[in-house]
Amino acid sequence: xxxxxxxxxxxxxxxxxxxxxxxxxxxxxVDPETRRRVIAVMREHNYVPSFAATALAKGNTGxxxxxxxxxxxxxxxxxxxxxxxxxxxxxxxxxxxxxxxxRDYGGAIDRVMSSGLCAxxxxxxxxxxxLDRLVDLHRGGLPxxxxxxxxxxGELPAVGxxxxxxxxxxxxxxLGLGHRRIASILGPVGHPYVxxxxxxxxxxxxxxxxxxxxxLEAETGFEEALVRRRTRELLDLPADRRPTALFxxxxxxAFAVLDELLxxxxxVPEDVSVVGFNDIDAAAHVRPPLTTVRQPFxxxxxxxxxxxxxxxxGVESDEEPRQIVLDTELIVRESTAPxxxxx
Amino acid sequence: xxxxxxxxxxxxxxxxxxxxxxxxxxxxxVDPETRRRVIAVMREHNYVPSFAATALAKGNTGxxxxxxxxxxxxxxxxxxxxxxxxxxxxxxxxxxxxxxxxRDYGGAIDRVMSSGLCAxxxxxxxxxxxLDRLVDLHRGGLPxxxxxxxxxxGELPAVGxxxxxxxxxxxxxxLGLGHRRIASILGPVGHPYVxxxxxxxxxxxxxxxxxxxxxLEAETGFEEALVRRRTRELLDLPADRRPTALFxxxxxxAFAVLDELLxxxxxVPEDVSVVGFNDIDAAAHVRPPLTTVRQPFxxxxxxxxxxxxxxxxGVESDEEPRQIVLDTELIVRESTAPxxxxx
DNA sequence: CTGTTAGCGCATTCAG
DNA sequence: CTGAATGCGCTAACAG
Numbered sequence: 001x002x003x004x005x006x007x008x009x010x011x012x013x014x015x016x017x018x019x020x021x022x023x024x025x026x027x028x029x030v031d032p033e034t035r036r037r038v039i040a041v042m043r044e045h046n047y048v049p050s051f052a053a054t055a056l057a058k059g060n061t062g063x064x065x066x067x068x069x070x071x072x073x074x075x076x077x078x079x080x081x082x083x084x085x086x087x088x089x090x091x092x093x094x095x096x097x098x099x100x101x102x103r104d105y106g107g108a109i110d111r112v113m114s115s116g117l118c119a120x121x122x123x124x125x126x127x128x129x130x131l132d133r134l135v136d137l138h139r140g141g142l143p144x145x146x147x148x149x150x151x152x153x154g155e156l157p158a159v160g161x162x163x164x165x166x167x168x169x170x171x172x173x174x175l176g177l178g179h180r181r182i183a184s185i186l187g188p189v190g191h192p193y194v195x196x197x198x199x200x201x202x203x204x205x206x207x208x209x210x211x212x213x214x215x216l217e218a219e220t221g222f223e224e225a226l227v228r229r230r231t232r233e234l235l236d237l238p239a240d241r242r243p244t245a246l247f248x249x250x251x252x253x254a255f256a257v258l259d260e261l262l263x264x265x266x267x268v269p270e271d272v273s274v275v276g277f278n279d280i281d282a283a284a285h286v287r288p289p290l291t292t293v294r295q296p297f298x299x300x301x302x303x304x305x306x307x308x309x310x311x312x313x314g315v316e317s318d319e320e321p322r323q324i325v326l327d328t329e330l331i332v333r334e335s336t337a338p339x340x341x342x343x
Numbered sequence: 344x345x346x347x348x349x350x351x352x353x354x355x356x357x358x359x360x361x362x363x364x365x366x367x368x369x370x371x372x373v374d375p376e377t378r379r380r381v382i383a384v385m386r387e388h389n390y391v392p393s394f395a396a397t398a399l400a401k402g403n404t405g406x407x408x409x410x411x412x413x414x415x416x417x418x419x420x421x422x423x424x425x426x427x428x429x430x431x432x433x434x435x436x437x438x439x440x441x442x443x444x445x446r447d448y449g450g451a452i453d454r455v456m457s458s459g460l461c462a463x464x465x466x467x468x469x470x471x472x473x474l475d476r477l478v479d480l481h482r483g484g485l486p487x488x489x490x491x492x493x494x495x496x497g498e499l500p501a502v503g504x505x506x507x508x509x510x511x512x513x514x515x516x517x518l519g520l521g522h523r524r525i526a527s528i529l530g531p532v533g534h535p536y537v538x539x540x541x542x543x544x545x546x547x548x549x550x551x552x553x554x555x556x557x558x559l560e561a562e563t564g565f566e567e568a569l570v571r572r573r574t575r576e577l578l579d580l581p582a583d584r585r586p587t588a589l590f591x592x593x594x595x596x597a598f599a600v601l602d603e604l605l606x607x608x609x610x611v612p613e614d615v616s617v618v619g620f621n622d623i624d625a626a627a628h629v630r631p632p633l634t635t636v637r638q639p640f641x642x643x644x645x646x647x648x649x650x651x652x653x654x655x656x657g658v659e660s661d662e663e664p665r666q667i668v669l670d671t672e673l674i675v676r677e678s679t680a681p682x683x684x685x686x
Numbered sequence: 687c688t689g690t691t692a693g694c695g696c697a698t699t700c701a702g
Numbered sequence: 703c704t705g706a707a708t709g710c711g712c713t714a715a716c717a718g
Contacts, residue, residue, distance in 0.1 A: 003459070003484075003695095005696085006696060017697095017705085017706095018704070018705065018706080019703085020696095021696065021697060022704085024696085025697075029703060029704090030704085031703065031704095048454060048457040048459075049458060050399070050458060050695050050696075051398075051404075051455070052395050052398035052460075052694085052696095053395075053399050053694070053695030053696045053710095054697080055696095055710095056393070056711065057695075057696045057697045057709085057710055059697095070420060071420035072417070072420040077415040094441075096439035098437075111391065115392060115394035117394040136389075255625075286628050348710090348711055349711065359688065359690080360712080361688075361691095363712095364714085365687095365713095368713080373688080377688085392711080393710085393711050395712095396694095396713090397711080397713080398712095399695065399696090399711080399712075400693085400694055400711075400712040401694085402694070402713095
């Protein structure tokens with residue numbers, strides 16, 4: 001079953017290659033009857049034009065690459081959905097690359113990107129991602145749009161969520177419930193979104209005339225063991241410094257907090273309130289259901305795809321890089337309650 | 344920043360295209376010194392060979408396509424991890440296609456597949472997937488390996504988990520706890536894995552001298568609303584037919600069951616035991632932690648990648664299609680307990 | 687070891 | 703509307 005070429009089907013339908021090519025590209029200047037015949041032949045012989053050849057000749061692959069940090073984060077599904085919804089009725093196709101390899105993007109992916117496999121790139125938030133490389137590619141003419149990496153690369157268009165307001169909303173919510181000592185499980189500090197959320201929390205604190213307590217903000221990764229250890233540390237603080245609320249910067253970290261609290265015999269929310277971030281879908285199913293902040297991931301995907309497509313299609317309305325910030329939303333569930341009366 | 348071609352860097356280094364090409368392909372028959380010089384020039388000018396051109400000339404893209412039903416299922420991450428681990432130190436690269444579009448694979452993806460973009464394909468379990476098309480492609484010379492779709496296409500190599508034993512283990516576990524009326528939340532009937540799990544449950548039942556009760560096996564999709572409704576129906580059954588254990592064929596469905604039970608004031612596991620399937624990571628975090636069956640997803644990915652690579656590299660040891668069945672494992676947690684004494 | 691010559695499969699002029 | 707000629711960027715014999 002040797003691969004058929006355009007030449008074969010030209011011969012089979014008694015025409016020349018170019019006519020067949022015209023049919024392939026929906027040219028209007030080909031007799032409808034002829035077109036029908038050609039298409040019939042192609043279908044009959046199960047012919048599909050070669051991707052590589054078309055790409056080479058056209059100088060365009062019609063592929064949009066999407067680079068994601070991994071698939072473990074549930075909201076990748078939502079982002080992807082948003083992107084797909086926009087892209088699916090264009091001539092483009094989405095291909096996903098996951099950078100499982102630790103070393104930045106890995107030479108392989110880097111090669112795939114810069115070798116022109118993709119007409120454009122959507123890059124989702126990597127911790128410690130080497131943005132420089134992306135900036136280079138972008139300058140080199142490859143359209144790149146960032147998702148959830150706001151501010152990190154001013155030069156690149158990006159769409160993200162309003163992490164600052166997210167932190168602010170959580171802070172106000174907790175303060176409104178009477179909490180005064182709010183501890184943070186930060187996650188990857190140094191990452192813009194962490195900074196933003198914390199800044200939001202701080203602003204809420206200051207609105208209430210309080211100053212953030214550095215002792216409640218130790219730097220901790222999201223690895224489960226670290227989160228559990230940190231939770232215990234906080235519990236072991238003297239009563240007058242012990243937090244009455246824990247703000248985990250990621251729902252899955254909040255789950256670990258919840259579990260550790262349970263094991264320590266601490267009641268949530270009676271003794272301690274817990275909040276997360278992201279509203280992954282398990283957040284509504286844990287006990288108690290988690291108060292958290294929802295990010296509009298699908299929208300982020302949609303907007304990013306929109307930007308990329310407009311650049312790709314040359315609708316580049318204005319040269320200024322677009323930075324889109326979408327709203328976040330506080331979802332109050334049962335893991336937060338009024339602070340216990342001071343003892 | 345016009346794209347450089349091999350010709351440009353040939354000129355820049357004072358050599359001919361072919362020599363440069365040889366350098367690109369690590370041919371041993373090029374002077375080390377020359378090679379070094381060429382590489383220096385390439386790096387300096389930031390040259391990257393065109394993907395399309397290389398693919399066309401070589402007749403091989405070096406890409407392994409992975410088609411997944413969506414990203415919402417957490418274990419996609421594990422499968423992908425397994426595949427990536429095997430592929431990452433080969434010359435191949437993985438690209439992911441998600442078939443978000445309902446219509447089978449969607450014409451676009453189909454085109455991408457058959458147009459030779461990928462040297463091989465790993466296809467992860469789709470509900471209602473049109474395997475015929477894959478069989479065609481496979482016959483046409485495109486290596487295809489299925490994951491988690493055992494038995495559905497005997498012709499294609501496939502790796503899956505032992506769903507039958509999974510169902511059997513759950514059945515025995517429940518029966519051992521004294522449960523006699525075990526209801527199933529089946530999910531997409533007609534799908535092999537559902538059939539297998541049910542068959543396992545049946546076998547356990549028969550071992551215990553019981554016959555499956557069709558009234559406890561209504562056909563229900565995994566959509567949350569359906570699962571909840573079905574749960575209520577089961578609860579409303581007359582006492583002598585009401586199940587004491589609910590077996591949801593997917594953890595996420597089990598979550599909905601758990602929640603519905605809670606709302607109905609039914610205690611788990613005191614009044615009713617609940618089990619899921621898959622051991623997604625939230626399963627350990629819900630209250631009560633869910634008894635479930637773990638599937639070795641990462642291993643499935645590894646094995647599938649292994650098979651595909653061996654075919655790709657022509658190590659096709661034997662012509663018989665390989666069907667690999669990996670073990671499943673019962674994870675007992677707190678959502679199951681002895682059946683309440685009969686009243 | 688290096689340069690020459692053909693294609694890979696298709697798109698795109700430009701005549702006919 | 704259709705056919706012949708060129709080239710996309712690279713690889714692969716084959717000479718030198």
